[in-house]
Amino acid sequence: QVQLVESGGGLVQPGGSLRLSCAASGSVRTIYAMAWYRQPPGKERELVARIIRGGTTNYTDSVKGRFTISRDNAKNTVYLQMNSLKAEDTAVYYCYLSEILGSGFWGQGTQVTVSS
8 A cells, every 4th residue: 555645734925835745655666647636625626736757747727837846756755846825725735646557546635725
């Protein structure tokens, strides 16, 4: 089994920054992609950013130019640097890992609140 542990969430003022981390441990096989999703209050979970095995990244339009996803392959860790945060970025952020063989795993989520 694979465990994902997220950290780095919290309360930040509009315009501020946060860095989320997600470390994978356990029976991690060959990783295809790691991603960050978020679920705002009362809304569905949505993809925020994804980094694929070869390093290709994808972002949802609302975070382009503000968020950066990166990965440390040696540590099986993915990061999400979030700058210029807005109130609408408030959500529970979830890490997701997908393996080449098709299995997928979720983290427990970390709360990000952007408020003055």
